[in-house]
Amino acid sequence: MKVAIYGQYYQNSTEPIIKDIFIFFNKNNVEMVIDLSFLKTLYEKGIIQKEYKTFSSHSELDSSFDMFISIGGDGTILRAATLVRKSGIPILGINAGRLGFLASVQKDNIAAFLQFIIEKKYTISPRTLLSLSSKSKIEGLKDINFAMNEITVSRKDTTSMITIETHLNGEYLNSYWADGLIVATPTGSTGYSMSCGGPILTPEVKSLVITPIAPHNLNARPLVIPDKTEIQLKVSGREEHCLVSLDSRIASIKNESVLIIKKTSFKINMVEIHEETFLKTLRNKLLWGEDKRN
Template sequence: MKVAIYGQFYQNTTSPIIKRLLQFLETHKVTFTIEANFLKMLQENKAVNKNYSTYSSHKELDKSYDMLLSVGGDGTFLRAVTYVRNSGIPILGINAGRLGFLANVQQENIETFLQLVLEKKYKISKRTLLSLSCTPKVDSISEINFAMNEVTVSRKDTTSMITIETYLNGEYLTSYWADGLIISTPTGSTGYSLSCGGPILTPEASSLVITPIAPHNLNARPIVIPDNTVLKLKISGREENYLVSLDSRIASVKNESVLTIKKTPFKINMVEISEETFLKTLRKKLLFGEDKRN
């Protein structure tokens, strides 16, 4: 077995996690390579004292890898997706962060869960992604132009609302007068969209959610649409620019630009261990349906 390890931060808590992880991999003769910046941080902080093979670009992660292990929180998991892209390499998230909804292997379960992985006792949960193209082009988001949680547009440098003229497959839906608009995948439905009143979708639902952020309107409600819909958004406002985000990556976009959002042709393979299914995580991490009678 051959795995890639990804992380983006070092904290005191990283050391025991990484030691347990590397010890397990070495004991079980798993070949591994560590993202170069992450290894540098680990070495500088003396969390590891050996030299390991490294990678620093998505181009180096080819089909010879069986899995990518993301060490961090959900933000780190989302960034790990930008290394995996359309390679099909399954991702497993080891939680070193706070909530750990996507990164759902807890520190105390590292060995147990990795043993299940070695025995191939896991399922793959296929996650839909969204792609974004912008006219005129915005360089900072044109290379990594996809998101696993959501594409969001929002106001910038101002308190005044923006107007988001929205078309579904070329047909006019409405113009939202709001702080912003979230186009969410099923995975993202438990993230920002949820905080703005959007519904929870189970991960493999073939749907997307459009959720307005603070719409100044009694009638604007989150709407669920088929995931083969092509969305076009034209945003206007008092300021010259507004913000567009793809998960945690953000860019400034000029007023009157047109955004096209659609499903990517590839999916992300998320590793699902039966002890940590989506429904279990929903109850455990977001306290779904918590009721003292249950």
């Protein structure tokens, strides 16, 4: 078995996790190829001494890899998706953070869950992504023009609201007068969109969510639409620029820019272990069913 390993280092939370992972994989003769910058950190911290093969870009990841291991929180997995891209390599998230919906393996059960991986006792959950395009030049996004969670437009250099004129498949929907607008995938429905009052979608739902951020017109509600819909946004405001974000990547766009958002032709494959399903994660993270009387 051959795995790519990528992660973030936090001394108090990830060091024991990293050691457990390396011990387990070495014991089971799993070939590990480590992200170059992550490996340098591990050497500097004295966590490992052995030499490993490395990768530093998405072009070095191919079908010879059985899995991509992400160590950190949900943000780490979103960055991992920019490395995996169209390769189809399944991503397994090992949670070193707190409230996470993507990282399915918890730090208390690493060895047991990694044994499931060795024995191939897991399923693949394909996740929809969104692409962004515009006739206007968007500085800072380069070739990573897709998002796994959401694409968001928001105000930049002002406290004044912006107007987001929205069309769906060419038909006018609404002009949102708000701090911004979120277009979320089912994966992203438990992120920023949920914090702004949007609904939760299960990962297999073929839908997207449009959620306004602090709308001035209070009758503007989150809207669920088919994921094959092409969304056109025209953003205007008092300042010369607004912000657009693709997950954690942020860029500045000129006022009156027109953005096109639609589903990508490829998906990201997330590993789901039977003992840690999406519904179980919802119950645990959102404390559903908890009752102080009990």
